[in-house]
Amino acid sequence: MFLVEQVKVSERSPPVTCLLHGPSGSGKTALAATIGIDSDFPYIKIVSAEAMNGLQESKKCAHITKVFEDAYKSPQSIVILDDIERLLEYTEIGPRFSNEILQTLLNFLKQSPPEGSKLLVIGTTSEVTFLKAVGLRKAFSVTYSSPLLRTEDANKVLKQLNVFSEDDIEEASKALNDIPIKQLYFLIEMAARRDGRSKETIYTRKEKLSITHFLDCLEEVTEDI
Ligand SMILES: Nc1ncnc2c1ncn2[C@@H]1O[C@H](COP(=O)(O)OP(=O)(O)OP(=O)(O)O)[C@@H](O)[C@H]1O
Incomplete structure (x- = not known):
């Protein structure tokens, strides 16, 4: 909940951004969702591959843009970018991904929300090496590794x-x-x-x-x- 407090006290600046990375099934989405539920922010939205299933690349970008623009209308908001590699249509073989979606995400991670609007972006990924390679990892100000159970x-x-x-x-x-x-x-x-x-x-x-x-x-x- 430190992140939520940090957003509350932040001055107008780029959004507070946190990347949760770790093996599949280690609880990243659950943690991001719990942060959202436990915050008292009026706008919380998850961007997931499931929600964009079947959409063309440009429509996916439009969907992501709408989520952020709606967040900007709220005084405090949380946007969860779940399984970022899947949002980017990443496939290991090739490797391939959508550069258009990548640029859309980079833009919103760097862009300051309008005055009066505070935003926390939480990303989750099982493919941190890929995110590093395409310059997305460093677009997040904080990273947290979700561990396996010992x-x-x-x-x-x-x-x-x-x-x-x-x-x-x-x-x-x-x-x-x-x-x-x-x-x-x-x-x-x-x-x-x-x-x-x-x-x-x-x-x-x-x-x-x-x-x-x-x-x-x-x-x-x-x-x-
Ligand atoms: N702290 C927790 N306590 C109890 N159950 C949990 C906890 N964290 C996660 N789970 C459960 O473990 C399962 C996997 O969690 P989750 O989907 O968040 O993992 P993930 O790391 O996001 O996986 P993926 O990368 O495959 O999307 C879910 O069924 C979730 O309910």
């Missing part, structure tokens, strides 16, 4: 979720290291299915998850990688 982090998440018995929480977390939080949820849900239970039953803590099934699922998923 054993002690997994332990905290499992304690909160409370899907295992106490002893099993310790055993499960010892088996986990350096995994994205999304993969932890995936494993829990996979183990629940194998147990013949719905994920709702597990998450609502009506029944505990079998550690044996969980560890089997972990082994299978790790083998697949």
